[in-house]
Amino acid sequence: MTKLKIEDLDKIAEDVRRKMTIREGGGKVKITVHMGTCGIAAGARTVMSAFLNEIDINNIKDVIITTSGCAGLCSKEPMATVEYGEQAPVKYIELNETKVKKIFDDHVLKGKFVQEYALAIGSERIQ
């Protein structure tokens, strides 16, 4: 390993930033893939892989992906929720790889949600 210069510190930090974003629970965008039994049966696995693939291709550092259980609307699975910054969360339904790509390009990267795939804006509240 060659000797570091001061500016190399930022490069190293940038290289491992994705890992750190996950550990710190931060990130600009949070994607939740619903992985209940219904979701998995309907193909949530493919949706998850597609999102991860997009992160890989675009070399994105500040997006975190988590999973959650059934969202209660089993007929519309596979579903995912995208939370962009401070904007309200958006639930997408009946996803597949092509839809994921569009959602990723428009919503995750640019912050414009994709109306035609969306179920609703906002999230149910727990009383």
Add this chain to the structure above:
Amino acid sequence: MKNYRLQLMVCAGTGCVSNHSFEIKDALENAIGKHNLQNEAQVVLTGCNGFCGAGPILVVQPDNIFYQLLKPTDVPLIVEEHLVKGRPVKKFVYTPPAEKNPIPKMSEIPFFSDQTLIALRNRGMIDPENIDDYIARGGYKALGKVLSSMTPDEVLQEIKNSGLRGRGGGGFPTGVKWETCKHAHGDERYVICNADEGDPGAFMDRSIIEGDPHSVIEGMIIGAYAIENVRQGYIYVRMEYPLAIKRFQIAIEHAREFGLLGNNIFDKGFNFDIEVRRGAGAFVCGESTALMASIEGKPGEPRAKYIHTVEKGLWDKPTCLNNVETWVNVPQIILRGAKWFSSIGTGDVSVDAWGGSKGTKVFSLAGKVNNTGLVEVPMGITLRDIIYKIGGGIKDNKKFKAVQTGGPSGGFIPESMLDLPVDYEELTKVGSMMGSGGMVVTDEENCMVDMAKYFLKFTQEESCGKCIPCREGTKRMLDILENITIGKGTEDDLVLLEELSNMIVESSLCALGGSAPNPVLTTLKYFREEYEKHVIDKKCPAHICSQLNTYSIDEKLCLEIGHGCDVCKKYCPDGAIIGERKKVHYIEPAKCSKCGACYDVCNFNAVKVQ
């Protein structure tokens, strides 16, 4: 590099490792392989999380779910339910004592949320054996800042302004120490990290080293730059800390590879290197002059300090010795500024360096408290908040009796003083001290005479024997305490104890003897009635000193509930218990040596103590 979506942070501090956290790691990797998640989830071994009572610990990120008390057999369920299906497994998460609802999120658990992290800022977040992880959390940035834009004097001034004081016990202002060393006569100087943590029950230094070794190294490099003419630093660690030694050596190796140690650091013409020196684990070697003697290869004994070590220390050269926790504060002060640091804590240090306690302090909370472990709190917090808010109160809802701060030579502080702020001066005023940060909580079932005896026994054994007050004085004190606990004490003994204590404090060569009588002095002051019960009534109110107890068997409980189980008879070493199986048992007082074995083994609470 793989783009994982999950980081599984397995605690690999010594506490969790001894609770089999490496097996948890293997089980995780196995289960992850089975579910084909190896490209999505990464298992990371971290340093100590501090919540050692809950170990082994697994934190799943980014969900921030805290799993505790895990067994390898629990792991497959977590992987299937949480990692695959996104449902945190409730039965393995933390539930506060006396409450029903579990708290899955780590950030919401009071033990963690009420802490302020500076020294422990990287705990659980980085792999201590990976320098990239440290750099990603802002590591070595302070060093870059110092070497590129600050003069040594500016660095020194910043540390002085921050009000940082020694975290190893003495509380000496760090900036003042650096300055004295810098201006001492001599062409060559040394910096040393004191990692000879010897207090029973204290493990903050070990945890910092095991979890974040680079922060110590970075602090030392900055110190060496500020003091000037320092080319070599030493880290003095005890052999009892094998994992800490290993992590230090790996960290030093990585730092050298990156050119952060050695010649011409960051191409700025500054040279400095560090070596690890191992000690044999003598308590006295935490004392500065004894430590330096030990590094030089001499017996670890202190010397009189007419000339301080900052003037003539290691190999008679000016030497600056700071504790682990002191060093790790340095990079943060440089990065975030003296103003930020001095805004935390008590008092005012702008005129008088001794005028306040700034920043945070790490304590190892132990004893009869629900959440045992490492806690970092801002100076000025009350003892009550530490014990009841972060510590979760006293175990089994017993009554609090006293808290001992500062390790084996700290004093016991009674309940009436629980609202005392944690501050160097305040703790000293009541007869205790900050020390290195041990904190032992006792409850109504502890006998204060017995506690004082326990800690004095430790310091007495660890006395190096060089000076008479400490060697002979502590031995005589221990004899007197021994007598009191077996019913041979007199009221005159209490006066003698006090006299001896004050004499030892005043005339000992080093701080070991100078502080060893603290537990005795404070218990005599705050719990005198307990001593008096021992010497006048010959009774131990907590029933700990078994020689002062009278044992008897409750006939009804023995026969009706225990059905004369005969267990006590088997365990009695004196043959003092008579009775047949399925019949009532009795103790023959004439034969009973009051060992208390029957009391310990009876499952039906039929043995009564008075």
